[in-house]
Amino acid sequence: MTFIGVGYLGATYAICYAELGYEVLAVDVDPKRVEDLSRGEMPFHEPGLDELLKRNLAAGRLRFTTSYQEAADFGDVHFICVGTPQRLDGMGADLRYVESAVVPLAQNLTRKALIVGKSTVPVGTAEWVERLVEKHADPELGIEVAWSPEFLQEGYAADDVMRPNRIVWAAKTEWATAMLHAAHKGVFDLASTEDREVPVVATDFATAELVKVAANAFLATKISFINAMAEVCEVAGGDVTHLARALGFDPRIGNRFLQSGVGFGGGCLPKDIRAFQARAQELGAGEALRFLHEVDLINLRRRAKVVQLSAELLGRRPGPAGPDLSGARIAVLGATFKSNTDDVRDSPALAVAGMLAEAGADVRVYDPQGAENARKVHPELAYEKSLAEAVTEAELVCVLTDWAEFRNADPVSLGALAGQRKIIDGKNCLDAATWTAAGWTYRGLGRPAVG
Template sequence: MTVPYLSSPSVPPQAQVTPPSGAQRPRLTFLGTGYLGATYAVCYAELGYEVIGFDVDQDKIAKLSDGQVPFHEPGLDELLRKNLASGRLRFSTSYEETAEFGDVHFICVGTPQRAGGLGADLSYIESAVTGIAPFLNRKALIVGKSTVPVGTATWVEELVAKSAPESSEIEVAWSPEFLQEGFAVEDVLRPNRIVVGVKSEWADAMLYAAHKGVFDLAATEDREVPVVTTDFATAELVKVAANAFLATKISFINAMAEVCEVSGADVTHLARAIGHDPRIGNKFLQAGLGFGGGCLPKDIRAFQARAQELGAGEALRFLHEVDLINLRRRTRVVTLAAELLGRPAGPAGPNLTGLKVAVLGATFKANTDDIRDAPSLAVAAMLNKTGARVVVFDPQGMDNARKALPDVEYADTLTAAVTDADLVCVLTEWAEFRNADPATLGELAASRKVIDGKNCLDAGQWRAAGWDYRGMGRP
C-alpha cells in the first residue's frame, strides 16, 4: 500500500470502515494512564468517542474514576469530569473488560531509559501487549503511541502472534504522539500532524475512523490536519528524529551561549537575529539551563543506542555532544553562583556554606508538575552539595520535588523562598517568577543577586531595582 500523504478533511471516501464491535464509531482504549494515556483518553472522549483508559495501577485508576487527574495539565481536570459524567469515558484495571470493549487499542505506556544503559526499557510495552492480547477474541487493531526504538512495531507483531488466540485477527500499527506538556489538551484536539505506520488498507481505514473526531473539529474551524501514512520504521523514527532535532537546536544555542559568555556577546540578541532567518526559525532558541523532562534526554540516548545496534552509530555521534552541552549548562549555574557570592571554586569545588540560595522552580518547564530530569532540581542538588542552605519553591511541582530531593528545604510561597536569600536563582520560567516585582523582592532578600537560568526576566527592570543580574550567555 502506498499512501504517502493525505490532507484532511478531504480524505478519500473509501476510508470508511465498520468497527468490529458493531458500534457506529470505533471504541477506543488507551493502555497506560500516565501523562500520555490519560490525556488522550480524556480528549478523545471529548471528541465523542466511547473510551476506556486502562492501567494496572489501582490507585491511579481510582483517582481518575473519581475525577482527579494525578498530574498537572491545564484544562484536563474539567474535561475529565465532564466526560465521566457523559458516560463516554471510564477507567478499568481489567484486561478482559478492555479487550472486550475496544476496537482500537492504543499502547501509551512509558519507555524509560534502561537501567545500566542508554537504550529504552520496553518491558512496559511487552506487559501491555501480552496482557491484552490473550483476551482479543475478535478482529482488533493494536496501535503504538509510545516513543520506541525503530523495529519495535515488528517485535510487537511477534508478541501478538504468540499471545493472541489463534482465531483472532489482530493487526498492529504505529502512530506516534507529539504532546507538549502544558499544551497537551490542545495538541491532542488540534494536532499539527498525524503520522500512521500501517501495513493494510483496513488498518489505515480504522485509524482514519479513530481520528475522524480530530478531522471533524478541524473542518468546523476551517483547518487542515496533515496526515502522513507510511511504514512501521518511518513512523517509529518520526518521534525520535523530531526530538533529536529539537534537542540539537537547544544545545546549539546553549553552545553559542558559552561563546557569548567568554566574548562579551549577548546570546538573546544573537538568537533573535538568527531566528529571523526562515530557514532557522526562532523556536527552541531560548538559551538557558537546557532541556529536561521525560522525553528529550532519554529519547536522544535511546536513539544513539539503537543506531549503534543497527550499525549506524557514527551517524548519531553528534547527539553525544548535544547531551554533554545540555548537562554543562547545569554546572555553569553553580559556577555563576560561586562568582556572584564571592566564593570562587577551590580544588574541591565551590564552598557556599552559611549562605542561603533561593531556587525558584523545580519542574523541567512551566505549566506542569513534572520533575523528571528537571535541570532546576539538578542544580538545586548541586548547590546543596556546596554547603549552601537551598530553599526551593515551585507553583506546582513541590510534592514531586520533595520526594525526589528531600535533602533541601521547601518554601510555601515565592516570598518565603526569597526572604533573607543571599542569591536568587530563577530556574523555571513560571509566569509567577517572570512577573514578580524585583523591587519588592529586593526588600526581602539579604542580597540583591539573581541568576536568570532561563533568560526569562526583564534584565533592565531587575538591574534598575538594584539587582546584580546574571543571565545565561549574557554580558
C-alpha cells in the same frame, strides 16, 4: 477504543478522545491511579484536563479499569501508551512495559481488533509487537498492529491531542488504515468546524517509529546549539539573547526554541536522544548520531554553569571538589523542567538545586506546581510555599523555570525581602534593565554581567 497505560500520555489521550465524542476505556495496572481518575482526580498537572476529565466521566463516555479482560471485550482499537524509560544498565529504551501491556491484551482478545502503538520506541519495535501478538493471540482472530506516534508538549497537551499539527500513522492493510481513520475522525471533524486541515503522513513502521525520536533529537540539538553559543558569548563578551534574535529572523532557522538557558529536561528529550543513539549503534549506524552525545554534554554543562555563577556572585572561591557555598542561603525559583506542568523528571532546575545543596548552600525551593514531586526526588531540600518566603533573606536568587509568576515578579518588592540583591536568570526570561534599575546584580546565561 481503549488506552493502555494512564500515565501522562495515556490519560491525556483518553480524556481528550472522550471529549471528541468517542467511547473510551482507559486501563492501568495501578489501582490507586485508576480509582483517583475514576473520581475525577488528576494524578498530574496539565492545564484544562481537570475539567475535561470531570465532564466526560459525568457524560459516561470515559471509564477507567485495571482489567485487561474488560479492555479486550470493550475495544475495537487499542492504543499502547505506556512509558519507555531509559534502561538502568545502559542508554537504550526499556520496553518491558510495552510487553507487559501487549501480552495480556492479546491473550484476552476474542475478536478482530487493531493494536496501535503510541509510546516512543526504538525503531523495530512495531514488528516485535507483531511477533508478540502472533505468539499470544488467537491467530484466527486476525489481530493487526499499527503505529501512530504522539507529539505532546506538556502544558499544551489537550490542544496537541485535539488540534494536532500533523498525524503520522503506519498500517499494513486497508482495514487497518480505515480503522486508524475512524479513530481520528473526531480530530478531523473538529478541524473542519474550525476551518483547519490536519496533515496526515501515512508511512511504514520504521519511519513512523523514527519520526518522534528524530523530532526530539532535532529539538534537543537546536536547544543545545544556542546554549553552545551562550558558552562562546560568555568568553567573547557577546549577548546570546541578541544573537538568538538575529538568528531567529532567518527563515531557514526560525526563532522557536532558540532561547538559551539552563537546558532541556523532562521525561522525553534526555532519554529519547540517548535511546536513539543506542539503537543506531545496534543497527550499525552509530556514527550518524555521534553528535547527539555532544548535544547531551552541552545540556548538562549548563547546569554546572549555574553553580559556577553562584560562586562568582557570592565571592566564593572554588575548593578541591568545586565551589564551596557553605552556609549561603540561595532561593531556587522553579523545580519542574518547564512551566505549566508538575513534571520534575530530569529537571535542570531541580538538578541545579541539588548541586547547590551538595556545595553546601542552604537552598530554598519554590515552584507553583511541582514541589510535592520535587520533594520525592530531593527530600533533603527545603521547599517554601510562596515566592516571597523563598526569597526572604536569600543571598542569591536563581530563576530556573520560566513560570509567569517569576517572569512578572516585582523586583522592588522582592528586593526588600532578599538578604542580597543578586539574581541568576537561568532561563533568560527576565527584563535585565528592570531588575538592575531596582538595584539587583543580574546575571543571565550567555549574557554580559549587569549591575
